[in-house]
Amino acid sequence: MQMSGPLDQLKIIELGHVIAGPLSAALLSDFGADVIKIEAPNRTDMMRDLGPKAEDRVGVWWKTLGRNKKTLSLDWKSDEGRDILRRLIEDADVLIENFRPGVLERAGVGPDVLHDWNPDLVVLRVSGYGQDGPMRDVPAFGRAAEAMSGLAHLTGFPEGPPMHPGFPAADSTTGLMGALGIMIALFAREKGIARGQVVDLAVYEALLRLMDYPVPALTGANLSPRRNGLRQPMDFAPGGMFRTSDGVWLTVSAGSAETAHRLLRAVGGDALADDPRFATLGEMSQHMAVVFDAINDFVTQRTVKEVEAVFARHDAVASRVLSVEEITTNEQIRHRGDIVSVAGEQTQVIGPVPHLSATPGQLRWLGRPPGADSQSILRDLGFNDERIAALCEAGLVRLEGGRAL
Numbered sequence: 217m218q219m220s221g222p223l224d225q226l227k228i229i230e231l232g233h234v235i236a237g238p239l240s241a242a243l244l245s246d247f248g249a250d251v252i253k254i255e256a257p258n259r260t261d262m263m264r265d266l267g268p269k270a271e272d273r274v275g276v277w278w279k280t281l282g283r284n285k286k287t288l289s290l291d292w293k294s295d296e297g298r299d300i301l302r303r304l305i306e307d308a309d310v311l312i313e314n315f316r317p318g319v320l321e322r323a324g325v326g327p328d329v330l331h332d333w334n335p336d337l338v339v340l341r342v343s344g345y346g347q348d349g350p351m352r353d354v355p356a357f358g359r360a361a362e363a364m365s366g367l368a369h370l371t372g373f374p375e376g377p378p379m380h381p382g383f384p385a386a387d388s389t390t391g392l393m394g395a396l397g398i399m400i401a402l403f404a405r406e407k408g409i410a411r412g413q414v415v416d417l418a419v420y421e422a423l424l425r426l427m428d429y430p431v432p433a434l435t436g437a438n439l440s441p442r443r444n445g446l447r448q449p450m451d452f453a454p455g456g457m458f459r460t461s462d463g464v465w466l467t468v469s470a471g472s473a474e475t476a477h478r479l480l481r482a483v484g485g486d487a488l489a490d491d492p493r494f495a496t497l498g499e500m501s502q503h504m505a506v507v508f509d510a511i512n513d514f515v516t517q518r519t520v521k522e523v524e525a526v527f528a529r530h531d532a533v534a535s536r537v538l539s540v541e542e543i544t545t546n547e548q549i550r551h552r553g554d555i556v557s558v559a560g561e562q563t564q565v566i567g568p569v570p571h572l573s574a575t576p577g578q579l580r581w582l583g584r585p586p587g588a589d590s591q592s593i594l595r596d597l598g599f600n601d602e603r604i605a606a607l608c609e610a611g612l613v614r615l616e617g618g619r620a621l
Contacts, residue, residue: 221248237314239391245284246568246577257614282583289587289614314342346418361386365423451504458515482530483514
């Protein structure tokens, strides 16, 4: 049974492609937003084909990024296509695009035109380096943003090269930050603080904002963070990755003096926890090699169950590093409903997050084929089937599977 979502009156037009912009729309679609994804008839979103395919030969990445979205194949840069886009925009709340700066303007649909069509429209513009500045026109992908934000610089071992994380961190955090920007702009509109406005988001900025400590550490404390391998950044608290005697990786961590002393007591008893060198986190950070070695010796000489039992008795934190296979079967993750699918689909995806008590999110469908909703969307705009057929014949619109009316 499908429920009304908290955003079911929100209408979003997505001109985005790949991850960053489409993820913003997907996150909001989980909570009921009505998203129309527009693709060119002769050039679909590359995420449909990138990476592994499910048994139905549809890309699994597209299945999750295209979730809950209607799809319209439309040449929106043509005169007739631009007029259809205008009619959609007039009734929309949000437009999302993540082209390089200037693409919308050259197509005659820059923010000034969009706000002439709909003064209340919120426009999310995602680009590599933002809509202005000396790097405005420099091409970029997520990994360039991971490099510019400092994430790659801080990831890896001190003696090794910078490293990228194991998932598209820049694009993913940009999608999250883009959804936040949209909701802030909508709140300002709702409260009469502003009408429609542009949300200008550079991909590197999302990571830069979430990596909150390096710049204050440098400018406020004259400390320049460096790669620290398996240990915490700048050794501000004890922790790291350790492998048990039966081959299970654990991450061990503490975030305060109290939790750090519980951790020390677990691995070294009172003698270690009460050592004056470790009285405070500040003092502990000066001797972190000793702490790290003590944790390593304790963990590597015991099985995972033995380590977990001791840590549980001391209320200390040690968490197993789960593989993807283990994630899909984990009892806590399953209990929370964090992995979901829809009837008739083999592919499972991550469910809506966060969990709202009164208006929870919902997965309604996975990514649809190109043009799956072209006919119904155009009919809703007042086009009859004869006119839709003419648009298809002219190559301006495509129906699912390229079929004719």
